[in-house]
Amino acid sequence: MERVSRMVSERPVVIFSRSTCGMCHTVQALFTDFGVHPAVHELDEIPRGREIEQALSRLGCSPSVPAVFIGGELVGGVSEVMSLHLNRSLIPLLKNVGALWV
Template identity: 35%
Template sequence: MGSQSTKIVSASKMASSQDVQQFIKQAISQDKVVVFSKSYCPYCDMAKEVFRKVKQPIKVYELDERDDGAAIQENLATVTGFRTVPQVFINGNCVGGGSDVKALHASGKLEPMLIG
């Protein structure tokens, strides 16, 4: 009987993981720039500051302020291949984290990505 309850738990976990992945896909498709962040993270602040400088509106999901934040972060690893934050998406594509966004801006490659 114990193995049956284990199957039920893993099945519900799988459904919730699919729900979270669906949420991520929907979130990154709804806004031009989406940042999965933690409110206390200096690299997250670095990424958000770059977008403030270029006056680009962004949608920020502060994972430490959400009940499902840990699940989102786990599922981001499945989507992008890394767990760290921030995870920055432009036009639905992950461009990396804070240092990556700062480097894109410094090299002049960020603004063209934001046009269109």
């Protein structure tokens, strides 16, 4: 859990992903299209990725990826991110944490 906390404090937007996950790629593309450069951790490509995935599950991420953190807080997965986007809350949230300057 401590490792996850340390990783999510690196940048305003942090995404835990798997390189083979289509929904993970979709979420990453959404942020990139906005001009946001999230820290992306591909759990199938990093040491102890399985442990991190288990910690994300304990935090309530189901499925465990994609897991999106904004401003150090767990937002959730693709459904939660898209809900924020559709109700026009995502961009203001990104601005508030310094991830977007438009």
